Amino acid sequence: MKSDIEIARSIALKNIQEIAESINLPSDPLIPYGKHIAKVPLDQQLKEQIEKSNLILVTSITPTKAGIGKTTVSIGLALGLNKIGKKAVVALREPSLGPCFGMKGGAAGGGYAQVLPMENINLHFTGDFHAITSAHNTISALLDNYIYRTSGSENALKEVLWKRVLDVNDRSLRYIVTGLHGSANGIPQESGFDITPASEIMAILCLSENMDDLRRRIEKILLGYKKDGSLFTVKDLGVAGAITVLLKDALQPNLVQTTENTAAFIHGGPFANIAHGCNSVIATKMAMSYGDYVITEAGFGADLGAEKFFDIKCRKAGLNPKLTIIVATAQGLKMHGGVPVEDIKKENAEGIVKGLENLQKHIQNLRSFGQNIVIAFNRYSSDTDLEMTLIEKFCKDENIDFAINNAFSEGGEGAVELANLVVNSIEQNPSKKLELVYENEDAIDTKIEKVARKIYGANSVIFGNSALKKLKQIEKNAEMSQFPVCIAKTQYSFSADATAYGVAQNFDIHINDLVINNGAEFIVAIAGDIMRMPGLPKVPQANHIDLVNGFVEGLS
Amino acid sequence: MKSDIEIARSIALKNIQEIAESINLPSDPLIPYGKHIAKVPLDQQLKEQIEKSNLILVTSITPTKAGIGKTTVSIGLALGLNKIGKKAVVALREPSLGPCFGMKGGAAGGGYAQVLPMENINLHFTGDFHAITSAHNTISALLDNYIYRTSGSENALKEVLWKRVLDVNDRSLRYIVTGLHGSANGIPQESGFDITPASEIMAILCLSENMDDLRRRIEKILLGYKKDGSLFTVKDLGVAGAITVLLKDALQPNLVQTTENTAAFIHGGPFANIAHGCNSVIATKMAMSYGDYVITEAGFGADLGAEKFFDIKCRKAGLNPKLTIIVATAQGLKMHGGVPVEDIKKENAEGIVKGLENLQKHIQNLRSFGQNIVIAFNRYSSDTDLEMTLIEKFCKDENIDFAINNAFSEGGEGAVELANLVVNSIEQNPSKKLELVYENEDAIDTKIEKVARKIYGANSVIFGNSALKKLKQIEKNAEMSQFPVCIAKTQYSFSADATAYGVAQNFDIHINDLVINNGAEFIVAIAGDIMRMPGLPKVPQANHIDLVNGFVEGLS
Known part of the structure; x- marks a missing residue:
């Protein structure tokens, strides 16, 4: 089979205006970034449509080094739904440059279930992450200037909390000391860099309902404490307006297309291990304005991404998914069942059965939120019929629907079974009102x-x-x-x-x-010891990326 | 008079495709960034046109805190030339976010001689600087990973030279120590951040003739020395391809329009005090492909910008300006003549005469390059007739042509006198072949x-x-x-x-x-004590920038 980038390159892309019109989104107000990407102005949201749209969350079993394929299922399901005549749109997260050049690679799906143009999406895209990096570090510079100018005065801060961010995997930047070499160069302080997706600005961008809400939240950012113990915020620094200006374009969601030329929104940050890890509320609601079915994903396993999706994003934005899909693979289950990574391509019934305990725990968790659940299984050629039978039996015992997703190799055609199952499930047994894990009033x-x-x-x-x-x-x-x-x-x-x-x-x-x-x-x-700034592996992906005859190689 | 941003907002912008067509640049290959900005593919350069085009350099007397208005003259002259029926295009540098939010403000001209949309140009624009920041810091992360992985081995480096960059004014980042808090977080090292325009990647982008040249130069970047004293470069790190990929879009020049809807190219970095400070060779040559007269500027006074423009950019790119314009103001001259800043709006003949020595030295310098020279004088309402007479007399004594530029308040109409003078001067007395200050062979x-x-x-x-x-x-x-x-x-x-x-x-x-x-x-x-990372003033410009009713305020 062709590589992701070979497939991406083989697809004839449509103009983004045409993609917009295919979902009845007016093309004139679009702000194009090249011919195949556009930002959508915030006023294109349609409140009454959002109420009617069916929101579907895609999450997964605990991920392993083998990879699970959540984004591929999200895109594949949209393709499958469109294949069976439904109007479906995906709302996904933007990739971070750090992992693209590090270990994980890009985040634009795979095989015949990708969002395109994948090179742009995986690289600078429309500059949203760069705007967030700029906004964050401009606050840092302004704050350090305040510290420098007020040093020794009654306005000096007692404690500083704000650090810096860069969209790169750089372990050396986790803990640093700044302001060295004499008083002309600032006040010596401990500082450090997180990766951009962990920036509070990223979370603000993803949770804001509109421009006023963005500004309100920027004003509130806590930078440190004054001598009297009261909060020192961006409002106190007097620069909320300037920071809002830096983010005004980034707040608009990005429209692209899938490998089957259907509409996809990609907006906001990844990494549910170190951040809330969902795409933006604005993009989700924009997708719901134009799609009868909207598929969104939450990062990593359901314990991280789905929990935060429900308890943070849905709680704040008033969203209530009709269905949650858990993605699983035989190789992933075998790893959870104790099979070493070098043996996961061999049949191992015992490993599967033992590994299904991981899936079972996620099912129990998601049911506790009141969610109706479907299992989407990414089948690989090494998976045996015996293994499939065991998984099918498990799902039957759990009274849960199950479909195999072949969108990676077949595109939308390979997700028709899953799409039909999803439609039936939502029509006959939609999720109940969300039951959140904790109350706002809990300490x-x-x-x-x-x-x-x-x-x-x-x-x-x-x-x-x-x-x-x-x-x-x-x-x-x-x-x-x-x-x-x-x-x-x-x-x-x-x-x-x-x-x-x-x-x-x-x-x-x-x-x-x-x-x-x-x-x-x-x-x-x-x-535990989770790091909000990743490091690089021994041989980073950067060593495989190149520009050959004008085409990007090595991105996946 | 209206503020820069009020004037900018009052202009009806044309679609960028229309702007392209107005200079016979095919609009179909353009890569739009919104409706009024586009990147131009490199293959649109026309070699035979470049030979015929008249290149004009705009430089200035030694700048003072009062400001001189070099960009306003550059744009104004293009407007004036277009007014008198010539096909003129400006090729300018991109503004840096650091000074926009610090002291200096933006760099998109002023009054009725601006490039538009000025908010976009002054903020993220097409993301070129962000791409450079990413490319630079990705090298830093990959280098630190190499240092971390080879620590104590025979492949360990003896000396590390590469630092980091951010497009922000942050004195605290000039001197830092990275890699603190234990061996999982890198190796403790001295490091520091320069502002993005001082990045070697910026200079590479500005001096590259094409994509292959960009890649060749990236490979050569010196990161440090190996134990045996030999060079350790980006090629040795094995990531020249990945870094080229990060810069492939940024290498394309940006097309925008002036306040009179004429074409303008803006591409590459500012700051001739800490970098070579010219716009890109690619943009200059693209402008020369479509303009009979191309006006470009070099940063700060002629001792910095013009010298580097000739000795670095022209030497490498084979350019030979037909004319150099020196911009001067009465207020600037008075400051050079010893008048304190609070008195420069009052008539002071002695101050003018003494200050003209600064202009005279620049004239001598520029004549030593073989350049034909014209003086463009930015007149303010406080300038008296006596002062004007003194300046006129000086120019006559120096046997140098002189015109007043009123483009700031009148647009192209206010630069017609200057434009006619420039055309005559180029036709009758074009500059000779450049005489550079030093030979390649000099140590x-x-x-x-x-x-x-x-x-x-x-x-x-x-x-x-x-x-x-x-x-x-x-x-x-x-x-x-x-x-x-x-x-x-x-x-x-x-x-x-x-x-x-x-x-x-x-x-x-x-x-x-x-x-x-x-x-x-x-x-x-x-x-001396020049800093390649600026600091912020007591009240940064960021405190005046805001988004009001959807419009940006406080940028200039």
Whole structure:
């Protein structure tokens, strides 16, 4: 089979205006970025259509190094639905440059279920992440200038919380000291860089309902504490307007097309392990304005992405998915069943059965949200009939519908079975009103404990000193106490131990620190040794990327 | 009079396709970024037209805090030339976000001589600077990963030269230590950030003739030295392809329009005080492919911008301007004549006469390059007739043509006199073949000394220890020894002392360090205490920028 990029290149793309018109989105107000990408002005949202649209969440079993293919299922399902005559649109997250050049690769789907032009989407795209990086670091510079100018005065800050971001995998930037070499060069301070998707600005962009809401949230960003212990925010710095200006274009969702020339929205940040990890509320609602079925995804396994999708994004934006799809693969299940990675292409019934416990735990979790569930199975050529039978039996026992997705190799045709199942399921048994894991009124530590116990299966939560100190600061603030929590944790396990595959048992969750995202209106809890700035592997993907005869090679 | 942004907003913009067609540039291959900005594919360059086009350089007297208005003259002249029936196109530099939010403001001209849409041009534009920031810092991350992976091995580097960049004014990032908090987070190292326009990648983008040349130069970038003393480059890191991919769109020049709907190219970096400070060779040649008269500018005063334009850009790209325009203002001249800034709006004949010495020195310098010269005078309402008479008399004595530019308040109509003068001057007395300050064969220290003595008027050049060490490394390398030099020096004086206005006398130039830009193919010499990362003033421009009713306020 051809590589992703070969397939991408073989597709005849339609002008983006034509794509817009295919979903009755007026093409004239579009802001083109080349011939095949456009930003859509915010006023194109149609409130009454949003109510009628069927929102579908795609999530997955706990991911393994083998990969699961969630984006491929999301796009494939949209293609399948369009094939059977439904009007379906996907709303996905934008890829980050860090993993593109590091280990994970791009995030534009795969095979015959991709969003295009994949090179642009995986690289600078419409500059949204660059705008977020600029906005974040402009605040950092303005804040450091304030610190420099007020040093030793009564206006000096007592504590500084704000760091910096870059969209790159650079472990050397995690912990740095700035302002060295004398007083002309600032005040020496500890600082550090997170990757851009972990920026609070990314979360603000993804959760804002409109431009006014964006500005309101930017004003609220907590940068540090004044000497009297009160909050020092971007509003106090006097630059909320300038930062809003830097983000005004980035707030508009991006329209592209699939490998079958259907409409797709791609907007906002990835990484549900270190951020809330959903695409933007604005893009989801724009997709719902023009699609009867809207497929969106939440990052990594359901314990991370789906939980945050429900407890943060749906809670804030008033969304209620009609269905949740869990993506699984035989190879992934075998890894959860204890099969070493070098053996996962060999038949292993015992491994499958044991691995299904991971899927079962995710099913239980998602049912606790009141969600109707369908399993989408990405079948590979090495998967045997025996293995398929075992998985089918499991689904029957769990009373859950199940379909194989072949969109990777067949496009929409390969997802027709899944599409029919999804339509039936939504018509006959739509999800109930969302039952969230915790109430707004629960204390922040209670919220974290509820997620850790109910979703992760932890025995208890242990807060480190820094986290305890922040808990006290938050408790004093009535508004912050109402915020949802965004737990940053490894994606490879229900626990914070990346090596505990399957269903981790008898573990505690250690919360080492809390980060107050006062503008995003959630509290980030850092579980275990999760890093908000990734590193690079021994041989980064960058070593395989090249421009050959004008074409990009090595992106996937 | 209306503010720049009010004027900008009052202009009815034409579609960029129409602008392209107005200069016979085919509109179909354009890559639109919104309705009023487009990138132009490299293959649209017309070699035979370039030969015929008249290139005009706009430079200025030594700038003062009062501002001179070089960009306004460049755009105004193009408007004036178009007014008198000539086909004129400007080729300008892109603004940097740092000064936009800091002190200097934007760089899109002013009044009725602007390039539009100025908000986009001054903010993210087509993402070129962001691509350069990404490319630079991706190299940094890959290099640090190499250092991390080879630490203690025979492949470990002996010396690391490469730093990082951000397009922001942040003094705290000048000197930092990275890789702190244990071995999982890299190797502790000294590092630092320059502003993006000072990136070697910016210089490479501006000097590359085409995509292959870009790639060739990226491969050559010197990152450090191996244990055996040999060079360690981006090619050795194995990522030249990936970095080229990140820059492939940024290499295409950007087409916009002026306040009178004529074509303008804006591409590549500013800052002739800390970089070579010209727009890209590709944009200049694209403008020359479609304009009979092409006006380009070089940053700050002629000692910095024009010298580098001739000795670096023209030397490499084979360009030969027909004319150089020196922009002057009465207020600027008075400051050079010793008048304090608070008194420059009052008539002061003595101040003017004394200040004209600065203009005279620039005239002598530019004549030494073989350039035919015209003086463009930006007149303000506070300038008196007596002052004008003195300036006119000076120009007559110098046997130099002189015109007043009123394009700021009148648009092209206000630059008709200047335009006629320029056309006559080029027809009757075009510049001779460029006489460069130094030969390729001169040693690097000789090249620096020649610029310092001939152009700056220095007594001698004193090299610091670090510069001497680098000189020795360069001397060992036959190719590097042939490179031109790019002297980073304050823009406010012929000397390296920013307070020495007028014509500085009896001074030495201290070169504290050399930076080998092996890919850009020049040697940066750091003179005095010039900083390649600016700081922010007490009240940054960011505090005045806002989004009001959907419109950007506070940009200029």
